[in-house]
Amino acid sequence: MPTLTEPKLIAGNANLPLAQAIARRMTMHRGVHTGLVDARVERFNDGEIFVEVYENVRGEDMFIVQPTSNPANDNLMELLIMADALRRSSAARITAVLPYFGYARQDRRTKARTPISAKLVANMLVGAGIERVLTMDLHAAQIQGFFDIPVDNLYASPVFALDIKTHFKDQMNDLMVVSPDVGGVARARELAKRINSPLAIVDKRREKAGEVAEMTVIGDVKDKICLIVDDMCDTAGTLCKAAEVLLENGAKEVHSYITHGVMSGPAVERVTNSVMKSLVITDTIQPTAAVQAAPNIRIVPTAPVFAQAILNIWNGTSVSSLFDDDTLTPIYESLYSAA
Template identity: 85%
Template sequence: MQRTTEPKMISGTANLPLANAITRRMSMHRGRSVGLVDARVERFNDQEIFVEVYENVRSEDMFIIQSTSRPANDNLMELLIISDALRRSSASRITAVIPYFGYARQDRRTKARTPISAKLVANMLVEAGIERVLTLDLHAAQIQGFFDIPVDNLYASPIFALDIKEQFKGELDDVMVVSPDVGGVARARELAKRINAPLSIVDKRREKPGEIAEMTVIGNVTGKKCIIVDDMCDTAGTLCKAAEVLLENGASEVHAYITHGVMSGPAVERVSNSVMKSLVITDSIEPTEAVKNAPNIRILPTAPMFAQAILNIWSGTSVSSLFETETLEPIYEGLFKG
């Protein structure tokens, strides 16, 4: 593959603020201006998506920045069409940077005659010409195996650990990490190890999706500052209920660190009126004005990590080095102060 002087980035419309933040961060790293490739993504009157790339991308190493968040189908089609446009323009390699990977919750057949949509999406991405995927906190790690191309799955836990150490400075002995369900124990344990905190679990039983029949706390949370850790917050029903149950079981206060703030329907109102002192999310999904204005919601930036990951992929160096707090700390230096 011909080596170019700079990686080239193009963005769909799903999260332009994050795409621009990534290019600004890369400009700092490279010591020269790095911008998005000039292109237009528009919709015809019938909502067909049209893409036109205005710059020459022949033999370029291309990175498409596009979360497949709401509207998931539109943003997924944008990603596929942009990739097709780049492939037909003779780009040497196309990497999809997908901060939030939609359809990840459909990673297995839960009952008869249901699809495995995450696998279908993986097939579509490969057929569109994508040769590598960079994403953040996949809902299920086994989705990486749905692809026959390299998939780099970054983790938010190192960023969360840095923020927690700053926010709870001098109080870390009182912190307990909580998994909101048994399935998320591995994710919660990973963060607990990073901040040297104990682990508890909220065991929930659902009668049907969106409804919670019963919650039980496994572990002693009395007097603890509980931090609920999960990969996504959709309607926030489970999250707010878990916070109430933790306080009923003796927790002194409850916070939550969630990677992907889907925040559908009544989520913002629920969080604002909940007993949680704070909800911390990343900007993997572009936050709405309601999310930005919520008094107890904070947003952590992912651009420094994605910028470094893109540069590492482009230069052929390790991406897994970004899993370590020691590697991310200088990249995030000064961002968590105050």
């Protein structure tokens, strides 16, 4: 069936470089110029957010690129107000492209009288007129069930696997994938399968939130190059401690592959001074100048996979096909040669 509408991108202020990179990629894939819709997203003196779209979007397939990263509340409100503006402008369909889904850590009630904020955010997105969500590495996969609209959850592990096969191509037999906690085992196992490596776990016990009292390594990491895999790095305290524990247990060296580089507070300083050889993150959250300047932090682009996912949604074709190496490798061929 021929597609009558055009895919149009609009972006808030959360990660404009990523939105522009996605637009460039879509232009390259289609051979037709795709730019960001001309709009202004600004604040009044009291902090209220105002959005004005300068182009006609009636009947168009709209994609809002806006991770809800720090400042999470401002970026979330920008997203909601942009969605409302597009809905009132008669857009045919509105898809929220959330490279990083904020509030995802509040996905359940861990004790009495606490909220499930991820569900509240889901309700707000749907109420604003969003009809589909495209995101990457949700903190908890069950958040997809909070929505009564389609949710496409992309994974960074296929991209990380390509990176690992390129940078460790002569050391593949020495690699060991490590989950920094029991809850992340499924994510780590997925990457371990892709690179055909064994799996270890760092079991941590907390006395209180943000403080780790004890760590135990489950698995033999002696003389291994350990790759810690997780969905986000916030203050990096746990990550740096896990790297130390792995080396104490005989690991040869430690690297980390983290999807979302939240990098709050002392995170960059901790990573720079840590025993980790490298920390690889994606650009789902716009990296700060400090992150970009850190000698042992490397950033992997997500624009190629997001651009292809947006085109697949627009065309009505499979998004899950992007999880296959045969499909993903060609769109990253400018970065990684065949390993």
